[in-house]
Amino acid sequence: MSKLWGGRFTKTAEEWVDEFGASIGFDQLLVEEDIEGSLAHVKMLGKCGILAEEEVEKITEGLKKILVKAQNGELEYSVQNEDIHLNVEKFLIDEIGPVGGKLHTGRSRNDQVATDMHLYLRKQMEEILSEIKSLQNALVKQGKQHVETLIPGYTHLQRAQPVSFAHHLMAYFWMLERDYNRFADGLKRVNISPLGAGALAGTTFPIDRDYSAELLGFDGIYENSLDAVSDRDFILEFLSGSSILMMHLSRLCEEIILWSSQEFRFIELDDAFATGSSIMPQKKNPDMAELIRGKTGRVYGSLFSLLTILKGLPLAYNKDMQEDKEGMFDTVTTVKGSLKIFTGMIETMTVNTDVMEKATHSDFSNATELADYLASKGMPFREAHEVVGKLVLHCIQKGHFLLDLPFADYKEASSLFEEDIYEMLQPKTVVARRNSAGGTGFAQVQLAIEKAESLLNNK
Ligand code: ARG
Numbered sequence: 374m375s376k377l378w379g380g381r382f383t384k385t386a387e388e389w390v391d392e393f394g395a396s397i398g399f400d401q402l403l404v405e406e407d408i409e410g411s412l413a414h415v416k417m418l419g420k421c422g423i424l425a426e427e428e429v430e431k432i433t434e435g436l437k438k439i440l441v442k443a444q445n446g447e448l449e450y451s452v453q454n455e456d457i458h459l460n461v462e463k464f465l466i467d468e469i470g471p472v473g474g475k476l477h478t479g480r481s482r483n484d485q486v487a488t489d490m491h492l493y494l495r496k497q498m499e500e501i502l503s504e505i506k507s508l509q510n511a512l513v514k515q516g517k518q519h520v521e522t523l524i525p526g527y528t529h530l531q532r533a534q535p536v537s538f539a540h541h542l543m544a545y546f547w548m549l550e551r552d553y554n555r556f557a558d559g560l561k562r563v564n565i566s567p568l569g570a571g572a573l574a575g576t577t578f579p580i581d582r583d584y585s586a587e588l589l590g591f592d593g594i595y596e597n598s599l600d601a602v603s604d605r606d607f608i609l610e611f612l613s614g615s616s617i618l619m620m621h622l623s624r625l626c627e628e629i630i631l632w633s634s635q636e637f638r639f640i641e642l643d644d645a646f647a648t649g650s651s652i653m654p655q656k657k658n659p660d661m662a663e664l665i666r667g668k669t670g671r672v673y674g675s676l677f678s679l680l681t682i683l684k685g686l687p688l689a690y691n692k693d694m695q696e697d698k699e700g701m702f703d704t705v706t707t708v709k710g711s712l713k714i715f716t717g718m719i720e721t722m723t724v725n726t727d728v729m730e731k732a733t734h735s736d737f738s739n740a741t742e743l744a745d746y747l748a749s750k751g752m753p754f755r756e757a758h759e760v761v762g763k764l765v766l767h768c769i770q771k772g773h774f775l776l777d778l779p780f781a782d783y784k785e786a787s788s789l790f791e792e793d794i795y796e797m798l799q800p801k802t803v804v805a806r807r808n809s810a811g812g813t814g815f816a817q818v819q820l821a822i823e824k825a826e827s828l829l830n831n832k
Pocket of ligand 1: 396400455456457482483486690692694695696
């Protein structure tokens with residue numbers, strides 16, 4: 374079969390060589406964007422008097438027919454035509470005859486493929502933004518139920534200080550808020566048109582790049598034609614934003630996996646988001662959380678793959694760049710899928726408030742409170758730390774927690790202690806009193822939830 378670019382060639386490659394070089398196996402995902410870009414391009418060619426009106430009409434009609442076929446899954450792509458761009462052009466020529474060959478006037482596949490990917494990512498990132506928002510909503514909804522639910526707070530995975538469970542969930546809300554803003558900001562650079570940059574140097578035809586950009590809803594055009602066809606920063610930004618987002622999700626996965634273990638029993642996942650074992654009848658595994666944690670790896674992989682592909686490339690287009698697509702597609706699927714599963718998982722999980730609460734009573738995570746108590750009565754904090762440390766050791770030796778240690782023992786440790794320590798040491802009091810801005814005090818958490826809700830309402 375002859376190639377659309379076959380003029381200069383005296384023989385055709387063997388099929389297996391064609392197969393190696395072809396991208397149609399994966400870039401057919403861009404078919405709608407490719408046609409959308411071509412529709413704008415041909416309209417611009419008409420407006421600038423480069424093609425006659427009837428040519429524009431014919432090409433437009435032909436492209437629209439191909440679009441319908443694409444949507445109905447009726448197109449038969451061929452490896453011989455290498456990629457989505459040449460496949461569509463071939464379909465067009467088959468559909469309307471040689472006039473179809475005029476579509477490629479004043480453009481190259483190099484600006485065309487870049488345009489397609491800008492269009493594709495814009496759409497996908499908008500969907501991802503809305504998926505992030507849904508997950509944020511789910512976190513706020515759970516958070517609202519659990520402002521006064523206590524959970525041990527950890528550092529080094531050792532009990533540190535009790536916190537409100539809502540506060541813990543809301544920490545992830547704010548991570549996602551940054552993720553959201555990263556994607557929203559990245560969209561500014563996605564929404565720029567490379568179309569009309571040509572192969573690398575622009576074109577002799579009197580095209581109007583601003584007009585085709587406007588038709589495609591872009592906010593502007595690349596200033597430099599070499600940069601326009603060589604730039605993949607917008608994909609790198611997407612991949613790094615996705616990597617950070619997945620890292621956040623993966624951390625929460627890890628907590629969900631821990632929390633749903635027998636050892637913690639802080640939460641129970643809904644049956645719809647867990648799986649059983651083929652051999653052990655009692656098992657209920659947090660597979661979805663594990664899988665999202667695992668999938669984080671492939672997203673990092675795609676980021677590293679593209680960074681590596683690009684690092685040694687001279688200007689302008691190089692075929693290496695065809696390798697930019699699969700990682701991007703895979704990341705879109707992974708991120709969208711993970712966010713969707715996560716939202717369902719958070720919305721439906723059962724929180725074992727009693728188990729969490731009980732846990733906050735069976736540790737020394739109220740010890741800081743006691744040191745603060747002495748410090749507020751004038752003892753230097755460093756000394757107070759020492760006194761309380763000794764008290765903790767004393768408790769451990771006598772088999773007590775701070776709340777059930779007899780008052781006489783306190784008095785012996787420091788005359789500054791009064792009976793009101795028992796109220797101060799209650800985990801609820803401990804949490805409620807941490808009312809510094811952004812702290813876990815109930816009033817602060819309530820404020821944070823209100824702030825989060827207003828952010829979500831304005832999105
Ligand atoms: N399939 C190619 C890609 O994905 C399209 C651009 C090809 N341009 C070229 N000059 N070979 O990168």
